Amino acid sequence: MGERVDLWSEIIESEEEGGDRFTDIPVVEAVYQRRNKLEKPSVAADLVWSTKGARTHSINGPKRDSWARSLSTRGRESIAVGAYVNNQPQKKPARRKKPAIPKGKVVKAPDFQKEKEYFHEVDAFELLEESPSPKTKNSSTWTMGEQVVPEMPHLATRLEKWLISKKLNRPCGPSSTLSKILENSNLTTRLEPIYDDDAFDSLDVKTPENSSASSASIFKLIQSCDDSLAAEDVPDIKIKTEEIDLEDELKRLSLTSELASTHLDYKKSFLDLLSACGQRQPSNFMEAFSKFCEPESIVKIGEGTYGEAFRAGSSVCKIVPIDGDFRVNGEIQKRADELLEEVILSWTLNQLRECETEAKNLCPTFIKTQDIKVCQGPYDPILVKAWEEWDAKHGSENDHPDFPEKQCYVMFVLEHGGKDLESFVLLNFDEARSLLVQVTAGLAVAEAAFEFEHRDLHWGNILLSRNNSSTLPFIIEGKEVFIKTFGLQISIIDFTLSRINTGEKILFLDLTSDPYLFKGPKGDKQSETYRKMKAVTKDYWEGSFARTNVLWLIYLVDLLLTKKSFERSSKDERELRSLKKRMEKYKSTKEAVSDPFFSDMLMDQIA
Numbered sequence: 001m002g003e004r005v006d007l008w009s010e011i012i013e014s015e016e017e018g019g020d021r022f023t024d025i026p027v028v029e030a031v032y033q034r035r036n037k038l039e040k041p042s043v044a045a046d047l048v049w050s051t052k053g054a055r056t057h058s059i060n061g062p063k064r065d066s067w068a069r070s071l072s073t074r075g076r077e078s079i080a081v082g083a084y085v086n087n088q089p090q091k092k093p094a095r096r097k098k099p100a101i102p103k104g105k106v107v108k109a110p111d112f113q114k115e116k117e118y119f120h121e122v123d124a125f126e127l128l129e130e131s132p133s134p135k136t137k138n139s140s141t142w143t144m145g146e147q148v149v150p151e152m153p154h155l156a157t158r159l160e161k162w163l164i165s166k167k168l169n170r171p172c173g174p175s176s177t178l179s180k181i182l183e184n185s186n187l188t189t190r191l192e193p194i195y196d197d198d199a200f201d202s203l204d205v206k207t208p209e210n211s212s213a214s215s216a217s218i219f220k221l222i223q224s225c226d227d228s229l230a231a232e233d234v235p236d237i238k239i240k241t242e243e244i245d246l247e248d249e250l251k252r253l254s255l256t257s258e259l260a261s262t263h264l265d266y267k268k269s270f271l272d273l274l275s276a277c278g279q280r281q282p283s284n285f286m287e288a289f290s291k292f293c294e295p296e297s298i299v300k301i302g303e304g305t306y307g308e309a310f311r312a313g314s315s316v317c318k319i320v321p322i323d324g325d326f327r328v329n330g331e332i333q334k335r336a337d338e339l340l341e342e343v344i345l346s347w348t349l350n351q352l353r354e355c356e357t358e359a360k361n362l363c364p365t366f367i368k369t370q371d372i373k374v375c376q377g378p379y380d381p382i383l384v385k386a387w388e389e390w391d392a393k394h395g396s397e398n399d400h401p402d403f404p405e406k407q408c409y410v411m412f413v414l415e416h417g418g419k420d421l422e423s424f425v426l427l428n429f430d431e432a433r434s435l436l437v438q439v440t441a442g443l444a445v446a447e448a449a450f451e452f453e454h455r456d457l458h459w460g461n462i463l464l465s466r467n468n469s470s471t472l473p474f475i476i477e478g479k480e481v482f483i484k485t486f487g488l489q490i491s492i493i494d495f496t497l498s499r500i501n502t503g504e505k506i507l508f509l510d511l512t513s514d515p516y517l518f519k520g521p522k523g524d525k526q527s528e529t530y531r532k533m534k535a536v537t538k539d540y541w542e543g544s545f546a547r548t549n550v551l552w553l554i555y556l557v558d559l560l561l562t563k564k565s566f567e568r569s570s571k572d573e574r575e576l577r578s579l580k581k582r583m584e585k586y587k588s589t590k591e592a593v594s595d596p597f598f599s600d601m602l603m604d605q606i607a
């Protein structure tokens with residue numbers, strides 16, 4: 001076994017000496033939001049959000065009510081409000097969900113007085129529940145985030161998103177549409193339809209069929225990557241970043257982009273998404289699946305509010321319907337531009353797995369994205385069958401997948417990460433420690449690399465699997481450590497709420513758009529964690545507040561103490577409780593990982 005060294009303390013120390021935490025990260029000039037602020041509410045949305053149980057539309061009739069899908073209640077019914085008896089048999093887990101922020105949802109002007117009272121109440125509750133010492137807890141308990149982000153201009157143009165994917169030099173083409181705009185002086189060029197001819201007809205837009213010139217133009221970038229492209233997919237090709245001042249180009253063009261009609265804008269985002277997935281046009285499901293498995297072997301393995309997860313060979317394909325004008329599972333469908341951002345985020349996090357010799361930050365903690373494809377069409381009968389079999393066995397909370405011909409989806413092809421923490425049975429304290437150290441170190445690495453904050457690390461978003469390896473390699477800011485795993489490997493999924501600094505842009509979700517996220521039940525640890533994040537960020541969601549990661553660690557420790565059964569002694573429990581207490585002081589997971597709790601799990605060489 002390797003000698004134990006306190007590398008993490010060294011890192012913290014050197015940082016303190018060296019000053020600014022993220023001096024290596026280039027200054028970020030701008031922020032864009034991953035979701036638009038909510039606009040004028042629609043009546044339908046109003047009904048859903050103001051009336052419990054009144055889902056306004058469902059193909060097959062409501063399977064469960066809309067309220068049950070709102071963050072305040074959904075999937076949280078099994079979370080204890082007060083004391084919880086340890087070592088209870090673990091219940092069949094209820095689905096845990098991500099908060100929904102449907103477009104057009106009613107957002108009333110905030111009533112700050114009411115909100116203040118509410119938070120006082122919650123604060124008081126928490127003090128009562130958790131703090132025996134009124135001296136150490138006061139109303140400022142929640143206001144401990146670091147605020148390191150400079151003043152940033154607001155911007156949210158599709159051009160910027162394109163710019164990001166271009167600058168990220170992702171293994172895919174940048175937006176063909178935007179490329180075309182940038183490459184042609186005629187900025188009023190119309191868009192070519194790709195996936196819905198009818199809609200485009202009504203917009204009087206030239207199609208590839210009726211305009212060979214525009215067709216050539218729109219595919220120019222993709223074609224230039226590889227002349228021998230297959231009919232459909234563009235292989236992984238790095239597009240060279242041009243020697244132009246993209247920011248200047250962006251400014252110059254932003255006015256023009258504003259002239260685009262809503263419809264055109266909508267289509268552009270779809271084109272951007274296709275490009276980011278290396279496609280010219282959507283695939284059909286079975287084409288996409290057949291790369292990973294025999295279609296007959298497809299099995300549904302899980303579901304979320306937005307996604308259905310199917311096992312395809314050794315991969316998992318998560319299918320998210322997009323851009324449709326009807327609700328799915330009670331939620332308004334996500335839009336192409338939102339998915340584009342998740343695509344960029346997923347590829348960015350993949351970089352942390354790249355085992356290059358010079359890698360400064362490395363960890364295997366974030367689920368590996370193997371591919372992402374845009375698909376179109378109704379669910380294939382094989383998928384429907386797999387869905388129905390799962391439903392018969394587990395009782396799906398989602399709507400039966402009856403989709404129209406033109407329905408589009410994004411299919412994330414992910415490494416199989418195992419079972420989520422909610423349903424995974426931890427055997428003993430070592431496994432619990434392994435879980436904690438991997439999450440902490442993984443977040444610390446991503447914090448260092450990308451100022452990453454997950455912001456939604458509930459127990460449904462941590463997957464666990466067992467293997468034979470006893471250590472895993474991590475590198476944080478150039479320092480290599482091996483983490484003792486006790487045969488357990490964890491993978492973090494679901495980056496919808498996450499914030500990341502790609503080095504060029506900051507991607508984040510403006511959670512002020514979703515007041516419901518912060519109105520979960522008092523005493524519910526997950527709901528409280530959102531509220532604590534709100535207090536730390538002061539609703540400045542674009543800012544960097546590594547403390548939010550620590551809040552989720554505290555939530556995890558709480559969960560282990562109150563919700564998970566595993567073999568443990570009272571000494572083990574004491575250790576967890578003191579870890580939780582010490583975590584109250586940490587401002588980042590990079591600080592947290594130097595906690596003595598983890599020291600015997602961090603080694604400077606393989607055991």
Ligand SMILES: Nc1ncnc2c1ncn2[C@@H]1O[C@H](COP(=O)(O)OP(=O)(O)OP(=O)(O)O)[C@@H](O)[C@H]1O
Binds near residue numbers: 414
């Ligand atoms: N890579 C993976 N490996 C194994 N299972 C997975 C993987 N990705 C997703 N799943 C399963 O699918 C479920 C749904 O996935 P996910 O949470 O990403 O969907 P979602 O629609 O974003 O969820 P929600 O919005 O409700 O939080 C997960 O709880 C998990 O059981």
